[in-house]
Amino acid sequence: MRRIRHVTQDDPLAAPLLTELAIEYSLRYGRTAGEIRHELATYPAAEFAPPDGGLLIVIEDSEPVAGGAFRRYDTNTAELKRIWTAREHRRRGLGRLVLAELEAEIIRRGYSRIYLTTGPRQPEAVALYNAAGYTALGRVLEHEVGRLHPFEKYVPAGANPRPGSTAA
Known part of the structure; x- marks a missing residue:
């Protein structure tokens, strides 16, 4: 059974994914997993909380499997x-699911534009955003990991979040 849970940054359900994210980034960008995990933890939790x-975390059989x-x-x-x-x-459509759930929540919150950056060593992320209708912005941003690729997507006027969300 698959469920979507809206959580806080310090929720135990988020910890495994943030830890694995730090490991993955360390392999791709050469910093230690500890440095990256520390950096992820320095973002104020309130930035990722309502309003x-x-x-959110996707849970299957009581296990966190994806998030964003x-x-x-x-x-x-x-x-x-x-x-x-x-x-x-991976390769089961969970990234697309997370992206769709985040977009629905963003629409509910009244935003009209979505922005993101992805790193130079994440071609699967670039493919996901291109497939989801994001537009690559013509500039790149210099960052310690290399050149970040910014994307944007405008929410259509009068858009409604997709029905049937399984948010808990």
Whole structure:
């Protein structure tokens, strides 16, 4: 059985995914997993909590298997962060599910634009965002991990969140 849980950054359900995210980023970008985990933990938890943000976890058979978050970027824009699928659960559409659930929540919160950046060593993320209708912005942003690729997507006027969400 699959469920979607809206949680806080310090919820135990988020810990395994954030830990694995740190390991994955360390392998791709050369910093230690501890450094990256520490960096992830330095974001104020309030940024990923209502009313301006959110964090959700996909649970299957009581196990967290995917997740993602968003926070306020500006008055009209939400910024996607930390979209992740556990290694053993990849290639099953969970990234698309997380993205769709986050977008629905962003629409419910009244944002009209979604912004994100992804790193140069994450081609599967670029493919996900392209397939979901995001537009690559023509500029790149310099970051310690390399050149970040920014994307955006505008929420259609009058959009309604998709019905049948299984949020808990």
